Amino acid sequence: MANINKIKGVIGILTGGGDVPGLNPAIRAVTIRALREGYKVVGIRHGWAGAIDIMRDDKADNSDNFQWLTEEVVNRAGRTGGTFLHSSRTRPSTVSRKSVPAHLQEQYQADTNDLTPEVLKNLAWLGVDYMIPIGGDDTLSYGVRLAQEGFKVVAIPKTMDNDVPGTDYCIGFSTCVTRTIAMTNILRTSAGSHERFLVMEVFGRYAGFTAMLPTMAGVANRCVIPEYRFNVEHLTELLVADRFKNPSKYSVVLVSEGAMFEGGEMIFHNAEKDAYGHAKLGGIGDVVSEKLKETSAKFNNGKKIECINQKLGYLVRGGDPDAIDSVVPMAYGNLALDLILQNLHGRLVVLKNGRYDHVPLDVVTSTKKVVDVGRFYNTERLRPHYKSFEMKPLFIMTSSDL
Numbered sequence: 001m002a003n004i005n006k007i008k009g010v011i012g013i014l015t016g017g018g019d020v021p022g023l024n025p026a027i028r029a030v031t032i033r034a035l036r037e038g039y040k041v042v043g044i045r046h047g048w049a050g051a052i053d054i055m056r057d058d059k060a061d062n063s064d065n066f067q068w069l070t071e072e073v074v075n076r077a078g079r080t081g082g083t084f085l086h087s088s089r090t091r092p093s094t095v096s097r098k099s100v101p102a103h104l105q106e107q108y109q110a111d112t113n114d115l116t117p118e119v120l121k122n123l124a125w126l127g128v129d130y131m132i133p134i135g136g137d138d139t140l141s142y143g144v145r146l147a148q149e150g151f152k153v154v155a156i157p158k159t160m161d162n163d164v165p166g167t168d169y170c171i172g173f174s175t176c177v178t179r180t181i182a183m184t185n186i187l188r189t190s191a192g193s194h195e196r197f198l199v200m201e202v203f204g205r206y207a208g209f210t211a212m213l214p215t216m217a218g219v220a221n222r223c224v225i226p227e228y229r230f231n232v233e234h235l236t237e238l239l240v241a242d243r244f245k246n247p248s249k250y251s252v253v254l255v256s257e258g259a260m261f262e263g264g265e266m267i268f269h270n271a272e273k274d275a276y277g278h279a280k281l282g283g284i285g286d287v288v289s290e291k292l293k294e295t296s297a298k299f300n301n302g303k304k305i306e307c308i309n310q311k312l313g314y315l316v317r318g319g320d321p322d323a324i325d326s327v328v329p330m331a332y333g334n335l336a337l338d339l340i341l342q343n344l345h346g347r348l349v350v351l352k353n354g355r356y357d358h359v360p361l362d363v364v365t366s367t368k369k370v371v372d373v374g375r376f377y378n379t380e381r382l383r384p385h386y387k388s389f390e391m392k393p394l395f396i397m398t399s400s401d402l
Contacts, residue, residue: 008038009129011340016047016139017089020160020172021081021321022329026134028078029333031069037341041069042126047135048142049090052115053101054122066126081319091142092119120149130154130340134171137164140348140364147361152345154336155361160317163207163370166363167350168399171332173210174324176203179316180214184252191308192248197239197292201285201311204256207370209398211254212377216384216396221251224288226258227371228379232291235382239292240299255285285311331356353393371397
């Protein structure tokens with residue numbers, strides 16, 4: 001049994017970017033194991049924002065920036081969705097002047113400020129020896145920066161899009177796919193009752209995995225993804241044919257939020273960008289629905305076909321995790337502690353070909369992970385392409401060859 005009377009060190013943990021089901025189980029796994037191994041655990045609140053907002057003063061109220069974690073705290077939250085540590089899309093290396101904390105504004109007055117020196121001082125003030133960020137490639141890219149500064153970082157991948165390089169699986173992806181399948185099936189009854197197209201806008205800024213897997217599972221006739229610019233007339237022709245073959249006279253298409261028309265670009269909700277330079281996507285499902293309706297008459301004897309248009313958005317992001325997003329976070333958290341106990345850092349815990357492993361953290365910034373169109377997407381049929389499943393990993397096309 002570990003000697004818990006002597007503290008081995010302090011482990012910091014945070015969640016950044018969008019919330020997903022499975023974050024609280026990961027926090028719980030890290031904390032329970034760390035405490036039993038003789039470490040203290042501090043949760044940095046609001047992602048990297050908490051790491052820059054800390055005031056290094058014992059008398060200051062830092063309750064909004066960090067909290068010391070106990071078994072009681074993490075057990076209460078561990079079976080729920082979201083993140084009880086809260087999140088943000090803050091990047092400490094590029095903080096706008098207006099976003100610099102009040103107590104640092106005299107020191108940092110440039111239009112864009114690198115607050116990494118403050119992050120390092122704040123973590124040192126807390127006594128943090130290891131940092132475990134849980135996030136997508138944006139959140140983890142700052143983890144790479146900290147590692148380059150000499151700080152000990154072990155990272156855990158999470159994102160609904162499942163597009164963190166180096167791993168086959170990111171926390172949140174399975175629940176997203178599960179919900180997409182369930183909610184699309186719910187709306188089938190309405191689509192069939194009115195003999196319409198059903199257009200479902202799903203997550204996927206640069207990678208189309210969240211559209212590909214449900215389509216492969218049979219929930220949709222077609223899908224359009226960010227990796228391939230599609231021709232809307234061709235999509236309409238396919239959907240009209242699918243609808244005609246269906247006894248209930250409807251057809252379904254899943255549209256990744258980052259999908260683009262031939263000759264077009266991504267469609268954004270507005271022009272405002274986050275700290276990582278990303279504008280909020282939203283609206284491609286609306287545009288596709290209008291285009292399908294307008295074009296459908298050409299392939300339906302002059303009669304337009306109406307659409308049911310639904311953006312899934314936060315419906316697949318909120319709520320409790322499914323089985324995979326309950327088990328994988330537990331395993332990732334324990335693997336992270338295994339690495340810390342071996343004094344290994346600068347690593348990303350991963351799933352590769354069904355086995356837990358770890359890879360160099362800088363893989364996060366060295367490449368991109370997207371659908372291999374040539375291997376997995378039929379550009380004529382606008383749907384997943386596959387010949388054999390023998391020896392393929394669980395989610396088929398999400399495997400990372402790195």
